[in-house]
Amino acid sequence: MAHPHILVLAGNARILEKAANLGLRVTNFEKPGTFDPQVAQYCSGLHLFDFQDLRLVTELARTLHSVDPFSRIITHSETGQVISGHLNTTLGLPGNGLEVTRTLHNKLALRELLNEKGLGPVPAARRTTREDLRAFVGEHGSAVVKPLMGSGSLGVRKVRSVDEVSEIWEWIGSYGVGDFMIEALLTGEELSVETFSHAGRHTVVAVTGKDTKDGVIEQGHVVPAPLGERDTTAVGEFTCAVLDAVGLVDGVAHTEIMLTERGPRVIESHSRAGGDRISKLVELATGIDLEALPFRMAADPGFTAPVPRLRGGAAVQFLDVAPGRIAEVSGVDSARAADGVVELSVRAEVGDVVRPVQWSDDRVGYVLVEAPTGAEAVRRVREVSESIVVRTTPVADESAPTMGDVLAEAHEELDPFA
Secondary structure: OOOOEEEEEOOOHHHHHHHHHOOOEEEEEEOHHHOOHHHHHHOOEEEEOOOOOHHHHHHHHHHHHHHOOOOEEEEOOHHHHHHHHHHHHHHOOOOOOHHHHHHHHOHHHHHHHHHHHOOOOOOEEEOOOHHHHHHHHHHHOOEEEEEOOOOOOOOOEEEOOHHHHHHHHHHHHHHOOOOEEEEEOOOOEEEEEEEEEEOOEEEEEEEEEEEOOOOOOOOEEEEOOOOOHHHHHHHHHHHHHHHHHHOOOOEEEEEEEEEEOOEEEEEEEEOOOOOOOHHHHHHHHHOOOOOOHHHHHHHOOOOOOOOOOOOOEEEEEEOOOOOEEEEEEEOHHHHHOOOOEEEEEEOOOOOOEEOOOOOHHHOOEEEEEEEOOHHHHHHHHHHHHHOOEEEEEOOOOOOOOOHHHHHHHHOOOOOOOO
16 A cells, blocks of 8 residues: 655655655655755755745646655644645645635634624724824724734734834835734733644643743743633634634644733634644653644544643743844853753854844744643743853844845745735
């Protein structure tokens, strides 16, 4: 019996190894600018090109499928979500189709769908004028401005009062957010719900707690979230209702939630696993590898989703480093050897310039730990991260990168259908 043949979009070596270990034959589409030669050992076919080019990706996928059919298309990357849905619909493959992936990729489309269905309604509007933004903030007291598409909190700003409208409007123009949306600012406990769906049935694998320090970019995560049983159940049931409304049928999903005084509300949702090493936290706390589940589903015709059972806690903390030129990096080796540390990454050396954090990828390092409980994991990870010193000295002001600069650096096109 031939091993199943799958198409992966933007698979990295860590993820593709999991597919290869299950006996899957992998064809991988990757962009040249993000290619890692290590992935080749796990691939039966490897194609380097801009897979967000709809004409090219459709013609190549259709040709390969006619010769050696794919059983599934799998991607863990944000850049691959809409393309995977497009190819599933075009080739008639199982999984989430184009309508589902486009709705989840477009924050305003998701908000409008949920508002229409009465699922945690939140006031929102498409790109508008400065005066309309001022009126929206005046009506609702505060707001969030965000691009219709994107990840990692790229281009997201809070508007806390009408006094900030002029400054935010100027920033929108200079940063190049382009088409954007505004919505009422949600307050409460920020969480994310990690799920796995199979044949339209959703399993809540974990609820993740977040630390944003009242900003928009996460500084830390913990699994399990510090919630009581009632709130945990409510958040999970609400998330499953959201995924039903969207029409998600298969795969991992990462749904960001604000638990407000009026109940849970969606911030955004994605048909992929969460970033920031959340999948590793879930694996340590529950034993379930979210990255491997889609491959297990593809490899086993009798696959059933595993039942999550909490067995401990895990947390990640990102290093808080002031912008400037790095003058000192110390404490890394001792921190790496500290009790409970599973991963430690510092992408900074003396002489490097740290720019202000504009999205998740601007952070220079993190510490990830496991512990018997979530609370203990948070205590340990904060203690270890505070022991690492990354000292900077101010540098002359330089023009901040625009949104286009950041996307070019990430080799990402927000809307391949544009």
